[in-house]
Amino acid sequence: MARSRGRPKEMTIMQHLAELRTRLVYSILAIAVGAISLLIVYEPVLDFLTAPYRELCATNASLNCDGMLYALGPIDGFSARVRIALWGGVVVALPVLLWNIWRFVVPALTKREQRYSVMFIVSSIVLFALGAYLAYWTLDKALQFLIGWSGEDVTQNYQINKYVNLVVLMMLAFGVGFLSPVLLVFLQLVEVVTPRTLITQWRYAIVIIFVVAAVITPSGDPFTLFALGLPLTVLYLIAVGIGALALWRRSKTAEA
Secondary structure, three states: OOEEOOEEOOOOHHHHHHHHHHHHHHHHHHHHHHHHHHHHOHHHHHHHHHHHHHHHHHHOHHHOEEEEEEOOOOOHHHHHHHHHHHHHHHHHOHHHHHHHHHHHHHHHOOHHHHOOHHHHHHHHHHHHHHHHHHHHHHHHHHHHHHHHOOOOOOOEEEEHHHHHHHHHHHHHHHHHHOOHHHHHHHHHHOOOOOHHHHHHOHHHHHHHHHHHHHHHOOOOOHHHHHHHHHHHHHHHHHHHHHHHHHHHHHHHHHHO
16 A cells, blocks of 8 residues: 555545455455365364363273263254364464454554564464464363362263363363464554553553453363463553563653
């Protein structure tokens, strides 16, 4: 897009709609390719998702579970396969989705602000992967807590759809939650909020973090709540520090 003195050229409503349509088409195609890829390797993916549950049942005989998943209806297995393919397709297509989101936002940004594009996309992918891995790592602890509260005389027989929903939602919740520092740094760079405001309101921020963590974690157990809330608190402080450092360097460059 043509620019004048670093400022973006204004686009008409029709140009915005055309750009949005293009980005949506690219994103949908990327998700479709990712979903097809997950359908091809469905069995290894399902083994990966069920590994924490199987290992938990194998090492804790007192939990009354056999590590198996059951289909209670003719289409349960098919719908579970579709869910894994669709959500997995979103995860596989994440770099393309972030790139298209950024390209749609870029015309509203100055050339200086566009320089952060690669950094934001790479950091978003890394943080999302870390969040999803943390959810996977805490899955057996969450299951052990939930099974323990069921009672000793309750046998655990999990429906495949419900188990897949729990695992996928946990990984997505953690992954999206770990993207919050990227948003905070971006808001500081475009001067929507200031580091001073974020650091003076840290008490409210921590409360909000744990409330959001309690809402978005599908298991609802305290272990998962703290496993998400504590890292997000640390990432909040890191994001404030990065934003403050970037703005300080910007001011020094302006003075020079």
